[in-house]
Every structure is written in C-alpha cells, then in structure tokens.
Amino acid sequence: MTRFESPDFLRLDDLLAEEERLARDSVRDFVSREFLPLIQEYVRQDGAFPMQLVPRMAELGLFGANLTGYGCAGMNNVAYGLVMQELERGDSGLRSFASVQGGLVMYPIHTYGSETQKERWLPQLSSGRAIGCFGLTEPDFGSHASGLRTRAEKKGTKWVLNGSKRWITNGSVADVAIVWARTEDGLRGFLVERGLRGFEARDIKGKFSLRASITSELFLSDVEVSEESLLPGVSGMKGPLSCLTQARYGIAWGALGAAMACYDEVLRYAKERVVQGGPLAAKQIAQQRLVFMLTEITKGQLLALRVGRLKDQGELHHSMVSMAKMNNVDVALRIAREARDMLGANGIVDDYASMRHMMNLETVRTYEGTHDIHTLILGEHITGMRAL
Ligand SMILES: Cc1cc2nc3c(=O)[nH]c(=O)nc-3n(C[C@H](O)[C@H](O)[C@H](O)COP(=O)(O)OP(=O)(O)OC[C@H]3O[C@@H](n4cnc5c(N)ncnc54)[C@H](O)[C@@H]3O)c2cc1C
Numbered sequence: 001m002t003r004f005e006s007p008d009f010l011r012l013d014d015l016l017a018e019e020e021r022l023a024r025d026s027v028r029d030f031v032s033r034e035f036l037p038l039i040q041e042y043v044r045q046d047g048a049f050p051m052q053l054v055p056r057m058a059e060l061g062l063f064g065a066n067l068t069g070y071g072c073a074g075m076n077n078v079a080y081g082l083v084m085q086e087l088e089r090g091d092s093g094l095r096s097f098a099s100v101q102g103g104l105v106m107y108p109i110h111t112y113g114s115e116t117q118k119e120r121w122l123p124q125l126s127s128g129r130a131i132g133c134f135g136l137t138e139p140d141f142g143s144h145a146s147g148l149r150t151r152a153e154k155k156g157t158k159w160v161l162n163g164s165k166r167w168i169t170n171g172s173v174a175d176v177a178i179v180w181a182r183t184e185d186g187l188r189g190f191l192v193e194r195g196l197r198g199f200e201a202r203d204i205k206g207k208f209s210l211r212a213s214i215t216s217e218l219f220l221s222d223v224e225v226s227e228e229s230l231l232p233g234v235s236g237m238k239g240p241l242s243c244l245t246q247a248r249y250g251i252a253w254g255a256l257g258a259a260m261a262c263y264d265e266v267l268r269y270a271k272e273r274v275v276q277g278g279p280l281a282a283k284q285i286a287q288q289r290l291v292f293m294l295t296e297i298t299k300g301q302l303l304a305l306r307v308g309r310l311k312d313q314g315e316l317h318h319s320m321v322s323m324a325k326m327n328n329v330d331v332a333l334r335i336a337r338e339a340r341d342m343l344g345a346n347g348i349v350d351d352y353a354s355m356r357h358m359m360n361l362e363t364v365r366t367y368e369g370t371h372d373i374h375t376l377i378l379g380e381h382i383t384g385m386r387a388l
Pocket of ligand 1: 388
C-alpha cells in the first residue's frame with residue numbers, strides 16, 4: 001500500500017521536529033492499515049464505533065497524548081495536533097473518540113483531580129481499559145451551557161445528582177462520566193461511574209453525521225456519589241471551558257485531516273475521470289476548485305502550527321484556538337462539499353469518503369462551540385464588548 005502523503009505546499013515538514021513527524025507517520029499508517037478498512041462497515045451501522053481498536057489506539061499513545069505521567073505519552077502539542085489530523089483523515093468519529101477521552105476526560109482529571117482520582121483513573125484511561133465521557137450539554141442548553149440545570153446537592157457525606165445530558169459522545173460505553181452540575185457553590189465537576197443506581201445512558205439513533213461514533217443521552221435520577229467523586233481543583237465555567245479549549249485545539253488540526261482526505265480523493269479522481277474528451281483535472285473550473293482546496297489547507301496548516309507552537313510555549317489565548325477551530329472546520333466543510341460535487345454521482349456512495357467527511361464536519365462545525373459562538377468569542381476579543 002502506498003503511504004498517504006498529505007499536501008505540504010509550503011514545506012511545513014521542514015518546520016517539524018523528527019519526533020513530531022514520527023508521531024504523525026505512525027498514526028497515519030495505523031489509520032490506513034487498521035481503521036480505513038473498517039469504516040464503511042461501521043458507517044453503515046447507526047452509531048457504532050470499532051471498539052476492538054481501542055487497545056491499539058492506547059498502544060500508540062493516543063489517549064491523553066499531550067499529558068504527562070500516569071501512562072500518558074507526553075507529546076508536545078504540535079505532535080498531538082498532527083496525531084489528531086491523522087485520526088480525522090480516517091474519520092471525525094475516530095478523532096472524536098481520542099479527543100473526548102484525552103481532552104475532555106483525562107485533562108480535567110489530570111488538571112483538577114485529587115491524587116487519588118488521578119492514580120485511579122488516568123492509567124486506566126490512557127491504556128484504554130476504561131472509557132470516559134464528558135457531560136456538559138443538556139437538551140435545553142448547548143451553546144450557552146452556563147444555564148444548565150443538572151443539580152448536585154450535598155447530603156451528609158454524599159452528593160446527590162439529578163438532571164439529564166444530551167449529545168454525549170461515548171455516553172453508553174463510558175466507565176466514567178465527567179458530569180458538570182450546579183451546586184450551592186456554583187458549577188462543579190463530578191466523576192460518575194457506570195452502573196450507579198439511577199444513572200442511565202441511551203444512544204441517539206438516526207444521525208446522518210458521525211455515524212461511526214456513539215452519541216448518547218444521560219439520565220441522572222437521585223444518583224448518589226461520594227465526596228471523593230467531586231473534582232476538587234475547579235469551580236465555575238472555567239472547568240468545562242478549559243477542557244473545551246484542549247479539545248477545540250485538537251479539532252483545529254483534525255478538520256484539516258478530513259480536508260486532506262477529500263482533496264487527495266478528488267485530485268486522484270479528477271486526473272482519471274474523463275469528461276468531454278479529457279480528464280476532469282484539465283478543466284479550468286476543476287482546477288480552480290483544486291486550487292481553492294490546496295490554498296485553504298495550506299493556510300489552515302499555518303494557523304494550526306502557529307497556535308500549536310504558542311501552546312507549547314505557554315502563550316496561547318483561548319481566542320486563538322477559537323479562530324483556528326472556526327476557520328479550519330469552515331474550510332474543511334467547504335472543501336468536502338466541493339470534493340463531493342466533483343465526484344459527481346459517485347460522490348454520494350460510501351465507496352468514496354468525501355460525503356462521509358462532509359456529513360461528519362456538519363457535527364464538527366456544531367460541537368465544541370458552534371461557528372457562530374467562536375465568531376462571538378473573537379468579536380468580543382476584538383471589541384471588548386459582549387454581543388447580545
Ligand atoms: C455528534 C455530537 C457529539 C457531541 N458530543 C458532546 C459531548 O461529548 N459532550 C457534550 O457536553 N456535548 C456534546 N455535543 C453537544 C454540542 O457541544 C452542542 O450541540 C453544541 O454546543 C451546540 O449546542 P446546541 O446543539 O444546543 O445548539 P444551540 O446552542 O441551540 O444553537 C443553535 C443555533 O443557534 C446559534 N446560536 C447560539 N447562540 C447564539 C447567539 N448568541 N447568537 C447567534 N447565534 C447563536 C448556534 O450557532 C446554532 O447555529 C455533541 C454534539 C453532537 C452533534
């Protein structure tokens with residue numbers, strides 16, 4: 001099998017350290033050899049993930065890859081970003097699995113957890129022996145999660161949780177859920193284990209997007225957890241928002257991976273497909289579209305790389321991540337739509353990847369802060385005024 005070569009018009013590979021390229025290439029091979037042969041089968045199911053790959057993903061260090069200690073790979077943030085890019089070249093569902101496990105579950109335990117929580121959960125989560133999910137969104141509160149209604153009340157030495165969460169990736173397969181709930185002292189995070197009385201997860205079916213990913217609702221009815229289940233190190237929206245910054249950073253790279261897959265697919269196709277006596281690739285409109293794709297991928301790569309380097313230097317502002325997530329998902333979706341169009345009728349069947357990526361990217365545009373919400377974050381950053 002010939003190895004996938006990502007577009008690198010401005011020779012950004014020259015700016016990468018050897019270990020960054022190696023991390024990317026090992027995940028690239030995993031995706032080509034072990035994931036892509038399975039994707040069609042899983043997309044044809046309705047919300048299923050190839051769980052048999054979890055141990056292999058763990059072996060590659062994909063869970064909490066940019067965290068240190070507790071069995072985590074300790075990659076820098078550029079290597080981590082490149083890994084996310086490669087995973088999403090496979091499928092946004094594959095990247096989502098790693099993003100949730102690492103950025104939304106392991107990160108808050110690593111950053112805000114007690115030593116006991118870290119020692120109990122992080123080695124299990126990094127090795128894939130435990131799966132986690134992140135419960136912030138509720139049926140009535142998505143973009144404006146600060147209004148959430150799930151409550152946790154202190155009763156003696158226990159906390160009692162009531163409420164529901166919706167659109168939770170991996171909810172029904174998670175051994176532990178990070179549940180964000182309102183308390184007398186503001187918003188707090190709780191580690192809620194699978195199997196507790198009153199805690200139930202139900203999968204959401206009929207998704208056109210992220211079909212190879214499990215998305216669930218969580219129901220909490222008088223669920224009792226101990227004091228040790230509370231994340232001690234954070235309160236207020238800073239907790240979930242700081243996790244989201246981690247995951248959004250990975251998405252900024254990941255979306256480029258999906259765009260690269262579409263560009264690669266349609267470039268090959270256009271060279272071979274004959275229309276009106278010649279290759280599609282020799283038509284002016286086709287070339288204009290391919291040029292648009294390569295230009296936007298290249299600009300996106302520069303954006304992601306710079307944001308990654310700033311993150312490694314500890315100089316990242318969350319508004320930079322907003323720009324990278326917003327822009328790179330937006331261009332990836334436009335590239336996927338163009339690629340699907342250039343594939344003609346063939347583009348609507350799942351022998352080709354572009355439409356699958358296009359449908360996935362609709363979710364990626366919505367979750368982890370919608371395109372509008374990131375626009376508003378940047379608007380406030382520029383003007384100092386919160387738009388109503
Ligand atoms: C497949 C999938 C997986 C997900 N996984 C998770 C998960 O693991 N954990 C989790 O907690 N959540 C998860 N989510 C939820 C996701 O984060 C929310 O869907 C997202 O935050 C948007 O919220 P909403 O769907 O309620 O849309 P809404 O907030 O209702 O937004 C609807 C529309 O209104 C726009 N809008 C909102 N506010 C404004 C405003 N002030 N001005 C202008 N326009 C505005 C939005 O941009 C959007 O276009 C997932 C979602 C999906 C689809």
